[in-house]
Amino acid sequence: MVEGEVKMYSCGPTVYGPIHIGNLRAALTADLFYRFFKRFGFKVTYVRNYTDIDDKIINKAKEAGISCDALTEKYIQVAEQDYALALMEEPTHKTKVTDHLPEIISMIEAIIKNGKGYVTKEGDVFFSIESFPAYGSLSGKSLDDLQAGARVEVNLDKRNPMDFALWKSAKPGEPAWDSPWGKGRPGWHIECSAMACKWLGPQMDLHHGGEDLVFPHHENEIAQSEAATGKGPYVNYWVHNAFLTFSSEKMSKSLGNVVNARDFLAQYGGELARMIFLGVHYRSVFDFSAETVDQAITSLERLYEAKKTAEAIRDKKILVPDMRAEQVWGGFLIDCDRARDAILDHYANDLNTAGALSEMFTLTREFNRALTHPNAANTPAAILAAGEFIRVLETEIGSVIGVGRMRAESMLEHLAKVRMLRSQNEGKQVLEADEIESLIRERKESRAAKNFKRSDEIRDHLLANGVEIKDSPEGTTWSRK
Ligand SMILES: [Zn+2]
Structure with missing residues (x-):
């Protein structure tokens, strides 16, 4: 050596x-x-x-x-x-x-x-x-x-x-x-x-x-x-x-043909693919399920939502010093240092990527919490803090795990698209409100005509696409599940 x-x-x-x-x-x-x-x-x-x-x-x-x-x-x-x-x-x-x-x-x-x-x-x-x-x-x-x-x-x-x-x-x-x-x-x-x-x-x-x-x-x-x-x-x-398993039954339906790496990468893109796999420690069995993918999408969205806010603050021009808010950001900068150390400790512990990411989520929560103080986003200290948040994300997480380095807006757009495609793949249609109303009217007419087969079909169709209906003396109401 x-x-x-x-x-x-x-x-x-x-x-x-x-x-x-x-x-x-x-x-x-x-x-x-x-x-x-x-x-x-x-x-x-x-x-x-x-x-x-x-x-x-x-x-x-x-x-x-x-x-x-x-x-x-x-x-x-x-x-x-x-x-x-x-x-x-x-x-x-x-x-x-x-x-x-x-x-x-x-x-x-x-x-x-x-x-x-x-x-x-x-x-x-x-x-x-x-x-x-x-x-x-x-x-x-x-x-x-x-x-x-x-x-x-x-x-x-x-x-x-x-x-x-x-x-x-x-x-x-x-x-x-x-x-x-x-x-x-x-x-x-x-x-x-x-x-x-x-x-x-x-x-x-x-x-x-x-x-x-x-x-x-x-x-x-x-x-x-x-x-x-x-x-x-x-x-x-x-x-x-460790191995990869496909124990969840739901996965085969909603993820389609994901066994092939190209299909998988085309569907999710590189960063999300890395988030899906590296969100789990490499020595743990990776159970491939729709839930694992959903979780990775949500996690990546959370990081990029915060990054988007941080990018906007960093580019701000109007600054109003505010003693209380500046103090809060001072505390946040200390949190950033602590997060860097903690992330490094997780890496040093047999490349525990799940641990490193969870530190990043903690820091993201602290960033969002600091922003809830009045005027927080408009203070000079906020610019410094936002820059530091982005640096921790890009340098500590981005350079090793390989997520967090994109412009927030384009990544969030990509994730929204992935979500949409996934719900389509699951066979669910996103029904428009007027489409739902018209189906409910048709169901009412079918029931009045004693065509219960058709009225049940409509109810099942709505349910299969995530729409629940409730009958009451006042009429039928609906909600999305
Ligand atoms: Zn070999």
Whole structure:
């Protein structure tokens, strides 16, 4: 570790289709750490990879009748656009496996030379997990547990059923590269070890991936890298973001097709997408529901409503000093300092974004409360305070979480549009008052004509669109739910 520097690596997606929101949450987690270290003055080298060769890619390219390169190039472009839409910052190096065959081959050679890998007569190369006593330490699994749980695989060439492939000999019709063991392609895990070693050296400060990668991918990376370089630990801090779940039934109806990252980003925009995901701590399971989205919209609106007021005060020309109000703003400036410290403390506590945001909401409440004092908005101190509020939002929240940096008016317009589209997606119509009145008249006539089927239909239709009706001797009244 070098003081003041951070070397970090994040396992990126396998590019055989558009990325989904699970990939997006993972990439946002890595981006969050990257932004945080940069914000607090570290020199960061950040590597994010694309897996551009694997079975899924080969099958998909065959189906589509195109080359693997053409397929992966297309979806790398799509992912790049998605990352930009999600306001992610550019990594130092964006790498892909097929650009790193020489590094992969020389790492496998080193592993074999160190007695931790072996070549079969078919030309496959395996890592021998028995040669690496620390195997299982990241995931907390012992070799015995792993073997007991392993599926019995019929591969007589393997010395131990848990040994994993470093190099796979070529099969007909598949992309293959020359190697000392004949034509073939790399196993999945070796790519990250080799790319990390090339761009970061044998050891790094932080390695990120989704929690599904803990075993076997990251376990195997440790074994390969330490076996090849003889240096350990390979990684000082592992960062794994938790899963995404879709437990709420309501969500499927109201959010539509949100599994695809592009659809999701097109629907919500980058800032709101970040608010939705980063409003929840990265290590907590993220339950995707209509409520989570609603909450994020409301939260972002609250921040931007206050920002809009602050922007208006900052641009004011008429100033009337008022002792009492100036005192209140003096107190608010102290609150701003306290909020900065508290937000930083939350970040320092395993990037607790939910905690940092809740401090920002507290400060927003204090800002709104200060404004309730008579003349508060017209005092010279208000200009200073409004500027400071905007600075805390943009610098402390904006630079790390990535929300709060837009002009308030345009963001509020965007959020209003998102709300409207969401209510349409839910299948609800916003009925106009005269439309409602005319339906109520029709219902009255239907009832008078004893057509109760029609009158019930009208009542149900109104109810389905959020309009409740009440009958009384004076007539029928309605209200929106
Ligand atoms: Zn990886």
